[in-house]
Amino acid sequence: MAKFYVEGGIFKDLADPAPQPGTEESYGPFDTEGEADKVWRARMSEKIDICNHRLRVYRRD
Numbered sequence: 001m002a003k004f005y006v007e008g009g010i011f012k013d014l015a016d017p018a019p020q021p022g023t024e025e026s027y028g029p030f031d032t033e034g035e036a037d038k039v040w041r042a043r044m045s046e047k048i049d050i051c052n053h054r055l056r057v058y059r060r061d
Contacts, residue, residue, distance in 0.1 A: 003029035
């Protein structure tokens with residue numbers, strides 16, 4: 001069964017595939033995409049003023 005995760009951190013630019021060391025965040029696993037999306041929204045609302053801090057929801061089978 002698929003699980004959903006939220007992870008990310010501070011990125012130097014859009015082309016950088018990984019966050020800078022020491023800034024990584026990871027939440028999950030969640031059973032549904034909706035649960036992961038709620039955490040994503042809550043965490044990103046705290047970081048709205050930090051444009052290079054990005055989190056993403058992803059699915060792992």
